[in-house]
Amino acid sequence: MSHTAHIRSHRKPRPQSASKLALRAGVAGGVLSTIAVAGSAGPANAEPVTETIEMPALTLETPALATAVARSAEASQLAALDAELQSQENAAAVKAAKAAKKAKAEAVRKAEAEKKAEEAARAETRASRSSERTTLSASKSAVSAPSGSVGTVISFLKAQLGDAYVMGATGPNAWDCSSLVQAAYRQVGVDLPRVSQDQSTAGTQVSLDNLQVGDILYWGGAGSAYHTGVYIGDGQYLDAANPGKGVVIQDLSGYPASGAVRVL
Template identity: 65%
Template sequence: MSHTAHIPSHRKPRRSASKVALRAGVAGGVLSTIAVAGAAGPANAEPVTETIEMPTLTSGLAGTVAQSAEATQRVAFNLELNAEENAAATKAAQAAKKARAEAERRAEAKEKAEAAARAKAAEAAARASRTAERTTLATASGSSDSGSGTVAGTAKKATTQATGSAASVIAFAQAQLGDAYVMGSTGPNAWDCSGLVQAAYRQIGVDLPRVSGDQSTAGTQVSLSNLQPGDILYWGGAGSAYHTAIYVGGGEFIGAQNPSSGVVQKSLDWDPPSGAVRVL
């Protein structure tokens, strides 16, 4: 027995002769039928020329496309219009906000200016009232007892003794009576001792140093027994003084003393100075 006897063959199985004959007969019959039908038909038959028209969709599609394009343009236009309206509204809101802020700023500035004007007017009225009271008191005291040696009497006497630049210095100092004492202040409503002295002399064109120690050596040293109105009094050593004031005559001086008393006019006996300098 061959060793390949059990291996199946891979070739196509051959068709049987009967199947081939059957298929040939069927094909021949079909061809014969067609031939017979052709022979049986009219000899002069015309070819079929009828054309079947397909429905035309082009015009409808074009209309739909046109409508779609128009709708798209309309949407785009509406979007652009809305964007412009929103931008205009935002710009108007910003302008209104800026205008409101500016109006508020101006109103606040006006209110501050009015408040400052009212305060200044009140201060001027208070100062005028103090000056009137001092004038009335000085006049009354001078009429009743011109030689009594009271503060009012000596103030009146000092005013009459001072002349020229000294009188202007003293008048300025007397106008500040009642003002507050604040360390480091130079007016117009609060002073320290050297700030008041400097301001009184500055308004007649004399530029004094700012601090007491320097003011105590700014002029010619004079004896306390030979004082004249307008002399600068100092407390402490010359060059190291800690306090200064203005001699107004009649044994009186005006100075910004301390926070509790402010600017006052006092007798030399109330607080005897250490020395004096003359600059006029």
């Protein structure tokens, strides 16, 4: 007997899988069945009888394992699809962010261009108004006046062209009709009444067919006139017309006077 026959192995038995155990059990069962049939065949001197039993085909895969493998494959596919979807969403987000940034930059550029255009338009308008004021001022200073006292009156009146009409104002940049006439004649020492009614009777009444430069025109009856102006020749007169026109030159044909007085 070997000296090691009674010495147990220190190795632990390896665990065997369920499929291997099933295989071994099937084989063992088949062997035992064969032995049992042979033993029951007859006496010892009888011819041995053998019977071949067809064993069912065995597979190493169980239904549970197949199901687990299928589920694992399905999970892997779903994970791959999720990863692809996330990648596409990230790419779309990056693209949208770039488009939004570009649109914002374009909007800022457009707003700046519109602002510059508005500033340029305002500057042009201011320059135009300044030029108009300069031209009007030059035209006032360059008025050619008749000689004598009448010339002085007409020169003063033309120097006020473009001034505003304001009821009750007496200059120097805003007038009503009678205050302008009064101020013009004050330049030559003639002290006229302040209101239109009184100015319409302040001098000698003259026919509208015999008007002379410097005659005072009135609208309404003598003593009850509501407006006055000064005749400047060529069928025209100068007056502080109304808030819409200011101090202007107009044609008598468009607004014929009711009468006239001569004070010079």
